[in-house]
Amino acid sequence: MKNNKRIFLLCAMLLSGFFVFSSVIAEDLVYISQIQITGGSGKTTNDFVEIFNPGADPFNLNGFRLVKRTAQGSSDTSLYVWENDVYVPPQSFYLWAHGDFIDLFLNTSTIPDATSSLSSLASGNGVALRFGEENTGSLVESVAWGTANNGFFVATTSEPTAEKALVRKDLFAPTSTYDILPGAPRNSTISYQIPDETPSSTPESEATTTPDTTASSTPESNASSTPEQLAKSFLVKILRFLPNPAGTDSGSEWVELINEDEQEVLLDGWFLDDESTDGMPGSSAFKILGTIIPGETKRFVLPEGSFALNNSGGDEVNLYFGDKSLAHKTSYRAAAYDDGIFEFRDGQWQPPAQNTGGSSGGSGSASYIYYAPAAPVKLSEIFANPAGDDTEKEWVEIYNEGNSTTSLEGYFLADGISEDWSKSAWAIPEDATITPKGFLVIYLPKNSLTLNNSGQETVKLFSSAKQLLDKVSYKDASENQSYSKNEKGEWNFGFPTPGRENIEGLPEYNLLLSEILPDPLGNDEEFVEIKNNATNTINTAGLILQIGSRSQIFEEGEIAPGDYAVFYEDDLPVRLSNNGQTIILKDIFGRELFKVEYPKAKSGESYALTENGEYAWTEIPSPKEGNVFVLGTVEASVAGQASSGPKTTTAAATKTSSQNQRSGTSLEADIQVNEKIQDLEARILELSQKLALLGQIAPAQADEFGQNSNQAVKNNKINPLFYLLLAVLALALFVILIRWFFAGKKSISTTS
Template sequence: MKRKILLFLVLFLLFPVLNIEAHSLKNIIISEVMHGIREDGKNYASCEFIEIYNLTSQEIDLKELIGDKIQIITKSSTTSRYLTWKTNVIEKNSYFLIVSKECSKSKYYSQLISLADATYSAFLSEEGGVRIIKNDGEILDEILLKENKIEFNQSLERNLETGEFFIQNCPNPTNSKNETFYFCSTSTTPTIPSQPTPIFSQISPSDIVINEFVPDPVDGEEEWIELYNNTDKEIDLTGFYIEEGSGAQTFLNGKILPKGFFVVEKIKGYLNNSGDIIFLKDPTEKIIDKVTYGNWNDGNLEDNAPTAKDPYSIARIIDGRDSDEDNLDFKIANPTKGTFNQILNLGNFISGIVINEILPNPKGDDSEKEFIELKNLNNFEVDLEGWYLQDSSNRKFIISSKKIPTKIPKNGFLVIFRKDSKIALNNSGEDCVKLFQPDKTLVDSVCYSEEALEEVAFARNEKGEFEWTEILTPGKENEIKKPNKKPKAKIFVEKNKILVGEEIFFDRSDSFDPDGDNLKFLWDFGDGNKKEGAYVFHTFSEPKKYKVTLKVEDERGAFDVAEVKIEVSKNKDEEKYYFDDLSGKLFISEIFPNPKGRDDQEFIEIFNFSDETLDISNFILTDKSQREYKIKEGTKIEPKSFLVFWKNETKISLNNDGDEVRLLDSNKKLIDKVFYSKAPEGLSLSRTENGEMIWTEIVTPGKENEFLKESKEKIENLIIKNVGLKEIKNLNLKEKVKTKGVVSVEPGVFAENILYLSGSGIKVKFNFQEIPKIRVGDELEILGEIFEEEGEKGIEVFSKENVKILGHKIPPKPKEIKIEEINEEFLSSLIKIKGEITEIKENFIWLKENEKEILIFLKEKFKENKNFEKGDSIKVAGILRKIGNQFILFTRNLDDLELIQKPKLKSSLNESIFQKNSKLILAGILMLLIGVIFVFLFKKKKFFLKA
């Protein structure tokens, strides 16, 4: 009985653990699907994605759950597509992104492939769908595109709350790292710099090459592939993979030393003995090297490497040398796994003769001064009689003593001029020079693809790599002096049309220097203001068209200039139509939106200011609801006279909570408009003699407007709300408010006309010229209107008289919060956070705390003023803003940054190890407990049997 109780307890304790996975499996859903893209006016069905979401609070191993396949539903059947995993874990309440490999060929969306958590071969269509199936055949989820008319560059996205699908015009797939790719390119928000590119993207083709391989191993051994690192740096191969002709992929893990070898064994798939193709790709699926051998048809069988039978290998003649012609680079060899190649039957092959310098574009006569220089790296003389040079056009020059000297001394040079070789090197476009022995064995090759500048040579440096140099050294040791290439200036702006006083973000992030020089960025805004920096904000104070220029200059004085035109318009809310403005003759003179009693007393009154009778037939009155009233044919308005249009006639119902009345001519050209935010009951909005619209208790339809001076304060109290800062974010746009607050950011820090009030945090924008001197800590009383920019509500003030300095208080302290607590509630607030610096770039840093990260914008250059670096723990204070979908903390000055500590490598490493292995430790303890119980039961059973 006791044994049964113990067994029950074991199963009872184990059941929740075993059931976690079973419960989780039913909560994987398809959250977004796109079946194709549209580029340059054409549809491409090959670039597509499938986004999956984990609704559970447990991480799930997708590969273990669904295997290596995903099912694609076609118009008439279903087909499976193999997945290539970059990661197979989908975190709790997180996304997982599967992207077709063909997206890498896209002109505009190729970066999508770098965000993929897994890839597959494209097969979706607008008539098909996707199905996710467990290994046991159970369908987890499916989606049918044919039930919705999905165009190219549209996706079908699921509302995670309701479960319903809708057509998304701006697809936004998200991966397991919570990185989102936005398809819509017409963004009105500044580009936020991305994190620095991982080292693998800096690996160029042929930096690592497939150096040797065995497709037909001796009995008892396996196929293998050897890689060679041509660079002088150690390269981490994690995420790289080998792919053979069937599509099978072998992922790599480890590092390859400089000028070192790396052997890949236990290859997935197999290398065909008769012929195959082998790719080496980086984690973004970029091809680093490829080799075609035997009878594999890649479109050109003639340049295939040979194949080899047991016991031989196929190897490069010279380790690491890659001319991109496999028939010239590879020969049959004795296998030398992980060491230098040994080619069979090379006979009198002589290594150590290299192409050392070429001059494609000399100053003056190319036919006389072009040259190709060879160098003998050996300690003995070599006779090159019968050797030959060949360029990309297959023009051949045989080195013969009848034309030039053929002997090249030890460590010496042989210069061959164009007048002798007749080989003309291209000045623009790609060209190659190859050196062969008489038996057609390729000894060396050099290729260039850039435009050859005048009097600049392409020469081998001390590392054996080729660079362009301004110093020509035919017959001598090379000297490298790189020609300076001017930088390229490019400007990104949020938008090209803005209003006076509106803040605009300028970004140079697409500018670059081909030489990698440090750059200066000088901005001229065309209004007398200039700034320096990679990312700048600016406001314009006058309405006009401005030409903004960016000068990008490198360390050696070379520069490039880009420009963009910005059209600045007068703020619509400042537009006033004065009676003495002779450019207009007709005005809205009075409106009555909220009469006491019945609303049929509403009216709109217009006034003819001119000295002539005006025919206003077919003119239009309209409001914000777009309801239009066309004035009847034959309607005229006498000079200096009024005309009233009642609600019963126009059917226009003016809103009490705010509306806009417009007067248009017969061609729908705007003549006048009047806006109000809240209509007090029984008051009309009437035009004064100076053109200002104000509320009055005296309603005068068809007559000259009248105003009571003593009622002004009473009326203001009706339409102006006295509110606390907390209430402002809940008010409607254009509502007039009066409030008090203490200044946390003074004017001139972010912009000349912008300040922030502390507490709940409110942005205040001054829309007038003479801004009073205001300091941090000043208590202000302000009167203005509610406005909103980039999701940030604030108060816009139109007059200096509406700003009162009540006194000075202790400067406000920032509210300390955690990064994970950041949300819209803190927008415009002065906050302080802490965390670890994960990246530094230009005026931005990334700060991380408990796996949550935020972007910090610094007004001043970071590295020049603060000795911080990646890994440091710091505190940062600033104003929280939101640009696009990204929260950004804007610092006020360098005092907002405080160093907490430098990284402690050992303790953080131990902590990381513990965190990563905590689940394994708990599982181990559980298994140990189970083992002890079963041993106890087993021994007890043996005891009773003996008895």
């Protein structure tokens, strides 16, 4: 009996759980509100599925999965699985998209809430929301299309084409039919707003014009409402446009839009353009930003560099959604007179018969949106293939054609063939500015752009409004050469000139390897010194210092005429050998500029270039100064080339005669001092040898001295050998003092 009760209770619990879950599925559902399966040729994975929560509470997707079936399939393939708490806000949307659908990321209202690339949608497929496992989990809702025969509900036998979507007619009904309309995806930031029963109106007297500002009109009837922002609406239309403003047209033409929808529309990423041959916006299309509320009229001034409307012969004004599908099209054939504003009247787009009222012709008024014209900046030089590793060594140079300092805050650099701005564009640092008629060199950091060394490559510059300002294409970048524009506007590979006027041909250098210190004493460092023997400043960027088989490419730097650049241990490609080595200085193209081979190093001495173009060892290393030689045949400071080239003396590198020139008497005295020092050193050596011989003759006495030294001290009886040793040490100390004294005199004489 007890077992029967337990079975009954268990069944009751299971049934109650079933009814609870059933009530959740029945009353607290989410619906599939929109499906797109292709973006057209080359964009077959531009898929998205939009979900709508019609309830008054957030809906938790944890445990649900989005699945698909092929046309004749009978088993699920998961598109996405929610394994954690993810909520769809009440009466709001949720957007899944294929991971390759990058265009969605260009608009804040269409950035997907979830992405995956597990599978993609196609003709005759079907999708479904399922709670639990594939095939066996509870089916919440399914939608199929075209020729599908896969067990899912076939909403339409038609196939949605490129950028068209199956759109649910009734978002709140448990069952609904679907229309095929242009895709307009919405994410969880978008909520559904039930339209007011009383339609809003915007009387002409309520719209205000605020020139040169970004203020927008807010109709009184809508001031307190917060309508849903739509990403697409065919009820946003072109209202008026001005092809021929008085004076200069460029930067003064404008187009006005009006929102006849009952909801606010987000315009970010939409385009304005003139006549198109392929039905899509071109490279000079103007990308607009902002929102437009119901009934509002908004004017967009076309900046310099964007498309320009024809004044004669007719033209088109076209409005495109962010996905580049056509939103509204106008065309005109009438001539455009000065300040003649075109409106649709008498069955065609035309200006008024006579301009009455200056530039405010036509009817109505609008919020005046003015985007400042893009700065007059252009690409001037590209360095895509530096020697060695390219990382963080590539750079792009931009030239300011204007007469005032220009900020590049919000500007972008990008590569690739597309002329449209995309998320992959790299933002130029905010503090980047260019002086009038000046250059800005931008070194490309990691994770910015990687310019191709081989094949075709295009570098693009975009304004803060994400308009294409300039682009340059090259093929097969030559190593260590930049692609630059000359005075004629022609682009060629040649010598890099970062931050300076571009030059044609290869420059000539006059650089010398003037001093080398391979074996320093104490805390001194090894160094290699380079002297600029020319009369002009030389930029060291790209120069190559080769020591043995290792090379180092110099970073940005300059050497003034007659001045020196010193490269210490940490800046050298390898430590200098004390046994002799070859050092070569090359230009950016690998041409040999100077070469020196030094012999076995002398400790503490540098191998320096003399005035007559030869090298000699000197005891006084002099980095960043003219070379000085003491007790040798060369006594003057040195500034010259090696014997392979002309010999030049530069005043900036030469010590004055009062500092360095010494008389013949002083030289003779120095020679005598050296002879005396050498004689003393010979005497010390002789004494040392005699002492060693004495040690061999009387080892017993030495042992006895070692054993009985303590006792001898106590008895004040010192072995004679001790006195002999003490005398030798005193004599050695005396010789050292004499050597130190004369060496000091020698040092003073070299600087006097």
